[in-house]
Amino acid sequence: MTIPSFVIGIAGGSGAGKTTVARLITENVGESVMRIPIDNYYKDRSHLDMAEREQLNYDHPSAFEWELLYEQLSELMEGRAVEMPQYDFEIHNRKPERETVEPTDVIILEGILALYDEDVNEMLDLRLYVETDADVRILRRIQRDAIDRGRDLQGVIDQYLSTVKPMHEQFIEPTKKHADLIIPEGANSVAVTLLEEKVQAEVEGEETRTWERGAIEREVQDRTSFRGSGN
Ligand SMILES: Nc1ncnc2c1ncn2[C@@H]1O[C@H](COP(=O)(O)OP(=O)(O)O)[C@@H](O)[C@H]1O
Numbered sequence: 001m002t003i004p005s006f007v008i009g010i011a012g013g014s015g016a017g018k019t020t021v022a023r024l025i026t027e028n029v030g031e032s033v034m035r036i037p038i039d040n041y042y043k044d045r046s047h048l049d050m051a052e053r054e055q056l057n058y059d060h061p062s063a064f065e066w067e068l069l070y071e072q073l074s075e076l077m078e079g080r081a082v083e084m085p086q087y088d089f090e091i092h093n094r095k096p097e098r099e100t101v102e103p104t105d106v107i108i109l110e111g112i113l114a115l116y117d118e119d120v121n122e123m124l125d126l127r128l129y130v131e132t133d134a135d136v137r138i139l140r141r142i143q144r145d146a147i148d149r150g151r152d153l154q155g156v157i158d159q160y161l162s163t164v165k166p167m168h169e170q171f172i173e174p175t176k177k178h179a180d181l182i183i184p185e186g187a188n189s190v191a192v193t194l195l196e197e198k199v200q201a202e203v204e205g206e207e208t209r210t211w212e213r214g215a216i217e218r219e220v221q222d223r224t225s226f227r228g229s230g231n
């Protein structure tokens with residue numbers, strides 16, 4: 001039975017680069033790390049039709065089933081498998097099937113509001129916030145939704161202005177204060193390398209659960225100032 005030894009939360013606005021950071025810091029550790037997208041815990045909306053679902057606010061905390069997320073994270077932390085819901089962005093709804101997920105050494109919880117819920121926050125050993133300018137994020141979102149997902153461009157713009165942007169300012173950006181480490185633009189190679197090393201060490205059993213909050217932050221500062229002083 002695996003009892004997870006390290007849980008990382010990665011928050012940040014839509015298109016900030018959360019998934020990219022999660023992928024980069026876990027790509028060399030195989031199956032000992034599990035990524036949990038908070039999107040899987042969007043509420044089930046099967047009672048609504050597509051037109052109604054298209055009108056919903058998916059950036060407000062009330063769009064998520066927090067109790068289920070907390071319950072399943074708790075189960076995983078105690079070494080038990082869960083039946084995790086799966087989400088389909090194309091139809092704005094949960095998929096009918098769930099996936100059996102076994103606990104792993106390291107868990108990465110990732111999503112716009114990964115640092116929002118107090119109970120969930122307390123389960124995290126390391127809280128990251130990926131910070132990327134709004135103009136870059138909306139361009140990425142247009143690329144993803146309008147081009148890759150075939151959504152109507154005007155719809156993407158309307159959703160951004162009516163819910164994505166105001167909810168970001170009201171709920172997502174303020175969670176930055178809970179972060180141990182803020183990663184600018186996501187592709188901060190110093191932070192990514194350090195986090196990768198940390199995850200690797202957890203997976204190889206070199207670390208114990210004596211994680212000292214702020215350790216990575218200090219190391220990033222040290223390495224960055226070392227680089228900066230090399231003139
Ligand atoms: N640092 C970066 N530089 C350039 N492009 C990036 C960077 N981080 C992410 N992207 C790109 O931006 C898009 C959104 O990134 P993603 O990680 O899915 O964001 P999020 O999970 O925060 O919504 C993807 O196409 C990804 O390849």
Ligand SMILES: O=c1ccn([C@@H]2O[C@H](COP(=O)(O)O)[C@@H](O)[C@H]2O)c(=O)[nH]1
Nearest residue numbers: 013014015058059089092093111112164
């Ligand atoms: O049915 C849905 C559910 C969510 N969204 C949007 O997705 C983003 C969150 O995902 P990121 O990968 O962080 O971009 C959120 O801003 C929602 O607006 C959606 O459009 N439809």
